Amino acid sequence: MYFALIIFLSLLLTGCATGPVYNPSQITTRVEISFNESGLKAVQDGMTLDQVHHVMGHELLIGYESQSSGYKPLTVPNPYKTEGLKNTGYLIEYYIQAIRQPDGIVSDDELMPLIFKNGKLIGRGWPLANSIRPAKPSA
Numbered sequence: 001m002y003f004a005l006i007i008f009l010s011l012l013l014t015g016c017a018t019g020p021v022y023n024p025s026q027i028t029t030r031v032e033i034s035f036n037e038s039g040l041k042a043v044q045d046g047m048t049l050d051q052v053h054h055v056m057g058h059e060l061l062i063g064y065e066s067q068s069s070g071y072k073p074l075t076v077p078n079p080y081k082t083e084g085l086k087n088t089g090y091l092i093e094y095y096i097q098a099i100r101q102p103d104g105i106v107s108d109d110e111l112m113p114l115i116f117k118n119g120k121l122i123g124r125g126w127p128l129a130n131s132i133r134p135a136k137p138s139a
Contacts, residue, residue: 033099035060036078040095040112047121049091052114060096079114080106090132091116
């Protein structure tokens with residue numbers, strides 16, 4: 001009986017040791033890292049530019065860099081970029097919403113535009129931002 005228990009436990013442990021080996025280059029699923037989630041949920045249409053900045057903050061912590069003395073926080077400006085539309089009263093601020101491809105480049109699909117008219121938030125999202133931006137001439 002004791003001998004059978006040892007064989008059973010050995011087989012059980014052997015089964016656990018033969019699992020797949022972790023290899024990050026073979027991962028096929030996309031990993032998305034969200035940012036500014038609570039802030040973007042908290043801002044509401046009608047808020048002033050200052051109120052939005054108070055909610056969103058002025059820097060966004062995106063990670064840490066290893067240094068000999070420990071870790072240094074990596075931050076980017078928040079909003080990530082700003083676009084003023086001359087003589088219209090419109091201002092678009094772009095906030096990092098998610099990193100979908102950790103390649104060191106922040107692409108448009110990783111940004112959430114917040115649109116202001118005369119200093120008040122009127123909406124968010126690419127459809128609204130694209131509707132108020134002047135069309136770019138085609139080459």
